[in-house]
Amino acid sequence: MSVQPQRAARPTLEDVAERAGVSRATASRVLNSSPRVSPEAHEAVTAAVLELGYTPNHAARSLVTRRTDAVAVVFSEPEPKIFDDPHFGQLIRAAARALSSADVQMVLMLVHSPDDQARAERFLAGGHVDGALLFAPHKGDQLPSIARKLPLPVVYAGRPWGPLRGLHLVDNDNIGGSVLATEHLMSLGRKRIVSVTGTVDEFSSIDRVEGWRTAVGADEAMTELMTESGNFNRDGGKLAMAALLKRVPDLDAVFVASDLMAAGALDALREAGRRVPEDVAVVGFDDHPLIAPHTEPPLTTIKQDANEQVAHMVAHLLRLLRDEPVRARREVLPTILVRRQST
Amino acid sequence: MSVQPQRAARPTLEDVAERAGVSRATASRVLNSSPRVSPEAHEAVTAAVLELGYTPNHAARSLVTRRTDAVAVVFSEPEPKIFDDPHFGQLIRAAARALSSADVQMVLMLVHSPDDQARAERFLAGGHVDGALLFAPHKGDQLPSIARKLPLPVVYAGRPWGPLRGLHLVDNDNIGGSVLATEHLMSLGRKRIVSVTGTVDEFSSIDRVEGWRTAVGADEAMTELMTESGNFNRDGGKLAMAALLKRVPDLDAVFVASDLMAAGALDALREAGRRVPEDVAVVGFDDHPLIAPHTEPPLTTIKQDANEQVAHMVAHLLRLLRDEPVRARREVLPTILVRRQST
DNA sequence: AGACCCTGTGGGAGCGCTCCCGTGGACGGG
DNA sequence: CCCGTCCACGGGAGCGCTCCCACAGGGTCT
Structure with missing residues (x-):
C-alpha cells in the first residue's frame, strides 16, 4: 500500500557511485583498480566506500565474471582413520593461511563415502570454485580420475595413482x-x-x-x-x-x-x-x-614440511588461475634428517 | 563478424526449460521442489536436467535469494600453537561432515593475527556466508564482540568471554x-x-x-x-x-x-x-x-565428544538459518569417565 | 447458471555487478 | 585554426536465477 523508505539494506555500487558523484561504471573501475581513472574520481569513490561501509556483492560479481574467488581443498580418504592423523591438521592450517592471505575463500571438503564422492564431483563440476587442491593418496580412489576430467585447475598433493600426464603436483622427496x-x-x-x-x-x-x-x-x-x-x-x-x-x-x-x-x-x-x-x-x-x-x-x-608443501601447492594453483606460466608441472620438495637420541 | 554457434557453455535454466517444454519459472519450481507443479512437468524437467547435465548457477541464485548456502567455521587462536592440537583436526572433520551432509559449503577461516581478524570481520560482514561457527575460547579475543554486532547467526563453541546474553552456544560439561x-x-x-x-x-x-x-x-x-x-x-x-x-x-x-x-x-x-x-x-x-x-x-x-559438540553446533545453526525455533540458546553436553590403568 | 476458489503455468522484472561501446573534451601537430 | 588522437567517463545490456503477478481452466458451492 504505502511506500516504505527501506533503509538499512546493504549499500550497492550504485549508492557508492551516487555519493561519489560518478557513474556506476567508474566506481566499478576504481574497485577493480583499472588504470583509466582520474585521481579525483579514485579518491571520491574510495571515500564513499569507506563512509557507506560498502562491500561488493560477491554473488553479483561472480555472476558476470564467472569467477568465484574460492578454491576447494579436498581430502579423500576411503576409510576414515579412527585416530585422527595430526598431519591432516597441519595441512589444513597451512592451506588456510596460504589461501586467505591471497584473499581466496577456502572451501573444505572431506570425502569418505561414495556419497561424499558424488557430492564432491557435483560440487567441483558445478562451478562453485575456481580450482582445487586434492589430497588423494590411496590406490583405487576414483576422485583423481574424476577430477582430471573436470575443466578445473587441480593441484595434487603427492603422486596420485593413475597416469600422471598433464597433472600438476607437489610431492615430498x-x-x-x-x-x-x-x-x-x-x-x-x-x-x-x-x-x-x-x-x-x-x-x-x-x-x-x-x-x-x-x-x-x-x-x-x-x-x-x-x-x-x-x-x-x-x-x-x-x-x-x-x-x-x-x-x-x-x-x-x-x-x-x-x-x-x-x-x-x-x-x-x-x-x-x-x-x-x-x-x-x-x-x-x-x-x-x-x-x-x-x-x-x-x-x-x-x-617433511607440510607447510612448505601446501604453500607450494597454493602458489602453483594461483599461478594456474591467473594463467601465469608455471615452472614445472611437478615439484618435489626436499626432506631432511632430524637427529635425536634413537640413533 | 560472423555469428558463432557458441556451444559447450554450461546449460542454463532456460535451456532446461526449453528442452522440457516448459517455462523457466516452472523449471525453477521443480528445482526448488515447490509443491505447485504437475507430475508431468516435474518429470520432464528432471529428465532435461539429467540429459543436459545441468547444475544451477550458484552466484545467480545467491544474487536473488540473498542466501549463500555457505557457513564460515572460524578458529580464533591469538597465539597459533606451534604443536598442532589434534583436537582441532577432530573439530574440523566433524564440522565438514555435518555441514556437507546438509549441502552447505564450509568456508574455513583460521584467525591468528590482527590482520586475519580484520579479514575475518570483512568477510563475515560482507555477506559471503549465511552464518558462522565460532571457536574463540581465549580471553581478550576481540572476535566474539565483533561477531555479536554482525547481522549474522553465530553459534559459539564453549563459552566465549564477555556477556553471554543472546548468544547461541554449545558447551561441554x-x-x-x-x-x-x-x-x-x-x-x-x-x-x-x-x-x-x-x-x-x-x-x-x-x-x-x-x-x-x-x-x-x-x-x-x-x-x-x-x-x-x-x-x-x-x-x-x-x-x-x-x-x-x-x-x-x-x-x-x-x-x-x-x-x-x-x-x-x-x-x-x-x-x-x-x-x-x-x-x-x-x-x-x-x-x-x-x-x-x-x-x-x-x-x-x-x-568430551568433539563430534557431538560440532554436530550440535551445526544443527543449531541450521535451525537458526531456517528460522526454526531452537530449544535453548545454550546447550551443555555431558562428559563421561573413561577408566584405564592410571587409577 | 453464475460466482467463486484453487491449481498449474508463463511473462517479466530485477537482484548487483562488469564490460562493451559511444561520447565529449583536452591536447598536439600540420 | 582545424582535424585527429587519446583519455576519462556514462549509458546500457546482460550474466542466470527467483518470485510476483496475471491468467486460463476445471471444479464446487450457492
Whole structure:
C-alpha cells in the first residue's frame, strides 16, 4: 500500500557511485583498480566506500565474471582413520593461511563415502570454485580420475595413482628422505638394517621402501625378508617390529616409515629387551611434533614440511588461475634428517 | 563478424526449460521442489536436467535469494600453537561432515593475527556466508564482540568471554566432567587430590578447576596450594606436577585438566619415583585417542565428544538459518569417565 | 447458471555487478 | 585554426536465477 523508505539494506555500487558523484561504471573501475581513472574520481569513490561501509556483492560479481574467488581443498580418504592423523591438521592450517592471505575463500571438503564422492564431483563440476587442491593418496580412489576430467585447475598433493600426464603436483622427496635415513644408519656402522613400511596403497609408502631398498642394495628376496608393513598405525608398527625381530634376530637398525609406527616399534623393542640406540638404532619419518620428541628415547626422523608443501601447492594453483606460466608441472620438495637420541 | 554457434557453455535454466517444454519459472519450481507443479512437468524437467547435465548457477541464485548456502567455521587462536592440537583436526572433520551432509559449503577461516581478524570481520560482514561457527575460547579475543554486532547467526563453541546474553552456544560439561573425575578419585579412597590446571584465559580450564574445587571442597587458600597451571602443554604438565610434588609431598591423586598435560605429569611422577596408580592415581581430560590409551600406564580420563559438540553446533545453526525455533540458546553436553590403568 | 476458489503455468522484472561501446573534451601537430 | 588522437567517463545490456503477478481452466458451492 504505502511506500516504505527501506533503509538499512546493504549499500550497492550504485549508492557508492551516487555519493561519489560518478557513474556506476567508474566506481566499478576504481574497485577493480583499472588504470583509466582520474585521481579525483579514485579518491571520491574510495571515500564513499569507506563512509557507506560498502562491500561488493560477491554473488553479483561472480555472476558476470564467472569467477568465484574460492578454491576447494579436498581430502579423500576411503576409510576414515579412527585416530585422527595430526598431519591432516597441519595441512589444513597451512592451506588456510596460504589461501586467505591471497584473499581466496577456502572451501573444505572431506570425502569418505561414495556419497561424499558424488557430492564432491557435483560440487567441483558445478562451478562453485575456481580450482582445487586434492589430497588423494590411496590406490583405487576414483576422485583423481574424476577430477582430471573436470575443466578445473587441480593441484595434487603427492603422486596420485593413475597416469600422471598433464597433472600438476607437489610431492615430498620420500625416496630421498628414506635414502637419507638409511645412509645415516649405515654411516653409524649398522649392518643389518630392516624397515617397517606403510601401506602398499600409497606412493609415499612405496617410495619410502624404495629409498631403503636402493640404499641397502636389497634384491627382492632380501626385501621380502627384511621389511614388514605396519599399516601406518601404532599397533601395526609394534607388530611389524616384533615380526622382524623374530625373522631377523641379528638386526641392528630399523627405518620406520612413519613416526607413529616408530613409536610402536620402540614399544616392541623395549618388550624384546633390545636397547635403543645401543642394540638397535631407529629412524622414523615425518618429524611429528607430538610424537618424535616424546618417544623413549626421542626419535631421529626425517622431516617433511607440510607447510612448505601446501604453500607450494597454493602458489602453483594461483599461478594456474591467473594463467601465469608455471615452472614445472611437478615439484618435489626436499626432506631432511632430524637427529635425536634413537640413533 | 560472423555469428558463432557458441556451444559447450554450461546449460542454463532456460535451456532446461526449453528442452522440457516448459517455462523457466516452472523449471525453477521443480528445482526448488515447490509443491505447485504437475507430475508431468516435474518429470520432464528432471529428465532435461539429467540429459543436459545441468547444475544451477550458484552466484545467480545467491544474487536473488540473498542466501549463500555457505557457513564460515572460524578458529580464533591469538597465539597459533606451534604443536598442532589434534583436537582441532577432530573439530574440523566433524564440522565438514555435518555441514556437507546438509549441502552447505564450509568456508574455513583460521584467525591468528590482527590482520586475519580484520579479514575475518570483512568477510563475515560482507555477506559471503549465511552464518558462522565460532571457536574463540581465549580471553581478550576481540572476535566474539565483533561477531555479536554482525547481522549474522553465530553459534559459539564453549563459552566465549564477555556477556553471554543472546548468544547461541554449545558447551561441554567441563564442570560436571571434573567433578566426575575428582569424585572417582575420592571413591578410590584418595585423600590428597591435587590438580594440574590449564590456562586461566579459557573457560574450559576455569570450569575444570571449579569442578575439582567443589568436589574436594577447597577454599581459596587450599586451591592456591593444591593446584598449578600446566598451560595446556606437555612440558607444562610435567613442571606443574613436579611443583605440586614439592608443595604437597603426601599427595595421592591428581586431576589433570588435559591428556597432553597428564602425559607430562606422568613423566614427572615417574622421575620422582612415584608409582601410578599405586602411589598416585591420575585422571586426565579429553580422552585424546593419540595420547590417553598410549601413556604409561594408559590414562583414565574424561571424554568430551568433539563430534557431538560440532554436530550440535551445526544443527543449531541450521535451525537458526531456517528460522526454526531452537530449544535453548545454550546447550551443555555431558562428559563421561573413561577408566584405564592410571587409577 | 453464475460466482467463486484453487491449481498449474508463463511473462517479466530485477537482484548487483562488469564490460562493451559511444561520447565529449583536452591536447598536439600540420 | 582545424582535424585527429587519446583519455576519462556514462549509458546500457546482460550474466542466470527467483518470485510476483496475471491468467486460463476445471471444479464446487450457492
